[in-house]
Amino acid sequence: MKTYSNGEIWAFEGKSRATDDGAGVILGLDGGATSTVCVCVPASAAIHLAGETAAESVKVLARATAGCSNYNSVGEVAAKETLEKVMAEVIYKAGISRSVVRAICLAVSGVNHPSDQQKILEWIRDLFPWNVKIFIENDAVAAMASGTMGKLHGCVLIAGTGCIAYGFTEDGRQARAAGAGPILGDWGSGYGIAAQALTAVIRAYDGRGPQTLLTNNILKVLGLASPDELIGWTYADQSWARIAALVPVVVTSAEDGDEVADKILRFSVKELADSVKAVIQRLKLGGEDGKSPFPLVIVGGVLEANKKKWNIGKEVIKHISNDFSGIHPIHPEVRLHLILQFL
Amino acid sequence: MKTYSNGEIWAFEGKSRATDDGAGVILGLDGGATSTVCVCVPASAAIHLAGETAAESVKVLARATAGCSNYNSVGEVAAKETLEKVMAEVIYKAGISRSVVRAICLAVSGVNHPSDQQKILEWIRDLFPWNVKIFIENDAVAAMASGTMGKLHGCVLIAGTGCIAYGFTEDGRQARAAGAGPILGDWGSGYGIAAQALTAVIRAYDGRGPQTLLTNNILKVLGLASPDELIGWTYADQSWARIAALVPVVVTSAEDGDEVADKILRFSVKELADSVKAVIQRLKLGGEDGKSPFPLVIVGGVLEANKKKWNIGKEVIKHISNDFSGIHPIHPEVRLHLILQFL
Known part of the structure; x- marks a missing residue:
């Protein structure tokens, strides 16, 4: 992996155009174990967002994408570099320099504890040592806000490479479940599903488990013999x-029709639904009878991608609604509303 | 981690005494995910071993230990360095130089495929570029040989940090099961047992699983709040x-009395027993009726360490003997017999 010195990556700033409107800009960053997206919007956009203007109408000055910024997955050096590169790219594309950045909202998976926030805060403060407001949250917070026009109320389930369930009450309490990564049993995540499938192939080969279509299908995709x-x-x-x-x-x-694969998906559906239900129960989001309405924001490749016979997201919602009939499933399109949440 | 240049680590050779008997020496190395042991014996010892002299009577010129040499766990750079350091240390302690090494037998966990053998062979050949015989096998092969006075017949189960079951027929066929590492479902390994326990703590905390003594016990050991x-x-x-x-x-x-911990151990016992049974079945080690006698060598901290109420090794043997009454469990003390196997 190429590493950059601070000077090198920010060298473009010497010749930046000054195209911002004088009020400065805000960076919003959504980072996961697969990809990281950073947008640059005018600081004045926060006013539009506060007025519940559709997020789509906010002028996005620039957008950049990069790889994994979850340091539990790729390590601190790589995660820090990803964050720096994606912010440098969005600033470069916007034709500005760091000095006009007023606030940065980072929603990054792997932020599980105040010490995680502190670590990332130090990284970002190194790059923006002047008076910039910096907010760091788990990416579930951004996903929630994006599904509810910025309001943090209800429950969010992310299932991409990793998975997490996160909930918020109207009076500000929070709870989470899962999001502990592959070593700690996130079996509903994309990683968890795939690891179970790889294990099933090994077991079939060893003679410890049933034969499965997964063997040929996975070997073919990976080009292995x-x-x-x-x-x-x-x-x-x-x-x-x-x-x-x-x-x-x-x-x-x-x-x-492969039963082994089907069993893995059913188990993972139950895992994801159980995580959401644990959050709902702890926060009593469904009220005393479990039937009160609240939004359930659904985000991530595992829940969105499959539209044919096997729809994981649909199955998860069905499981949850058996116990909590008040859920309103929402599949958000954009994740700009986090910015509002903090400003 | 400190890294050594080849010159630095072998600098002692310039002033080596020449204490070997003229016939040269053999290095025997047993490497796992927790520790790596290397012994240096006179090449003439192979004759004693061939005569089935007790391994204890072979003169060990020097012995050195180091950490993990399984590159699937710590990466290639660290594993290679561990192998080089432990061999340099044993040669230094024996008071010789590399030039008197006639053969090296490496039994290393993580050797699962001919490409693994090739990779390690290249590392070792770099250090011993002259005419030294080099043999590289999975550490299960060394464990088998150590339990059967060098004869590769029967089955071996290793359960330390990792786990693997390996079997050999008298006519030279081999089979293995598990040994695929933590991502691929080695739930009977020390890592697998501990990961299940950590997961149980997270689940209890999330409200997705039963409360367990593991929470306080693990937090206390790790010094976490x-x-x-x-x-x-x-x-x-x-x-x-x-x-x-x-x-x-x-x-x-x-x-x-913790039920969650008990359930984890029972599951892991079944996993380990299933791995051994898969190997026995594939090789028909128990004959047509499953009752023919054959040795079952049992090695590793998970199987050896607990002597109180919960004895994992004993439970595994009980499970296996229900199906294969001819097993002769052996807990070997030393692992020198691998050397014989190759010479």
């Missing part, structure tokens, strides 16, 4: 997103 | 041995 090459493939690069990229193979195998 | 600090602890250093070191806490919790 035999299951005994899977061990080497798996440990050659342990970034979570690389493993999670096998989810579509699991879904296809289940749709083609 | 709350389960929400476990995520940070887990991903701060993902070496397998660090996670697996929690196994004694799981055993103690089960012995103190």
Whole structure:
């Protein structure tokens, strides 16, 4: 991986045009284990957002994308570099320099504890040592805000490479479940689903488990000749997103009638639904009888991608609504409303 | 981590005494995910071993230990350095130089495929570019040989930080099961047991699983105040041995009556027994009726360590003997016999 010195990555600032409107800009960053998106909007946009203007009408000055910024997955050096690069790129594309940035809202997966916030705050403060407001939250907070026009109330479920359930009451209490990463049993995540599928292939090959279509389907996608090459493939690069990229193979195998793949998906649906239900119960979002209405924001590749026979997101919602009939599922399009939440 | 240049680590050779007997020496190396042991014996010892002299009577010129040499756990750079350091140390302690090494037998966990052997062969050939015989096998092969006076027949189960079952027929066929590492479902390994325990703590904290003594017991051992600090602890250093070191806490919790811990251990016992049974079945080691006698060599901290109420090794043997009454369990003391196997 190429590493940049601070000077090198920000060298463009010497020749920046000054195109902002004088009120400065805000950076909004949404970072996960697969990709990181950063947008640059005029600071004045916060006023529009506060007025509940559709997020789509806010003028986005620039947008940049990068890879994983969850340091639990790729390590601190790589995650920090991703954050710096994506912010530098968005500032470059906007044709401005760092000095006009008024606030930065980072919603990053892997932020689980105040010490995580502190660590990332120090990274960002190094890059913006002057008076810039910096807000750091778990990416679930951004996902929630994006589904509810900025209001933090209800529950959000993210299931992409990782997964997390997060809930908010109207009086400001919060709770979460899962989001603990692959070592700590996030079996509903893309990584969790794919790891179960890889394990099933090993078990079938060992003679410890039933034969499965997953064997041929996964080997074909990975270009491997035999299951005994899977061990080497798996440990050659342990970034979570690389493993999670096998989810579509699991879904296809289940749709083609493979019982092993189907069982994995059903287990993962239950895991995701259980995480959401744990949050709802702790916050009593469904009221005393469990039937009060509240939004359930659904985000992430695992919940969105499959539109054929096997629809994981739909199954998860069905499981949850059996116990909490008041849920209003929302699939948000944009995630700008986090900015409002903090300003 | 300090890294050494080749010149630096081998600098002592310039002033080596020449204490070998003229026939040269053999290095035997047993490497796992927790520790790596290297011994230096006179090449003439191979004759004693061939005569089935007790391994204890072979003169060990020097012995050195180091950390993890499984590159799936710590990466290639660290694993290679561990191998080089432990061999340099044993040669230094023996008071010789590399030039008197006639053969090297490396039994290293993580060797699962011919490409793994090739990779390690290239590392070792770099250090011993002259005519030295080099043999590279999975550490299960060394464990088998050590339990059967060098004869590769029967089955071996290793459960330390990692786990693997390996079997050999008298006519030279081999089979293995598990040994695929933590991502690929080695739930009977020390890492697997500890990861399940950590997951149980997270689930209890989330409200997704039953309360368990594991919470207080693990937090106390790790010096953490709350389960929400476990995520940070887990991903701060993902070496397998660090996670697996929690196994004694799981055993103690089960012995103190914790049902969650007990269930984890019972599941892991079944996993280990299933791996052995898969190997036995594929090789028909128990004959047509499953009752033929054959040795079952049992190695590793998970199977050896607990001597109180909960004895994992004993439970695994009980499970296997229900189906294969001919097993002769062996707990080997030393692992020198691998050398014989190759010479």
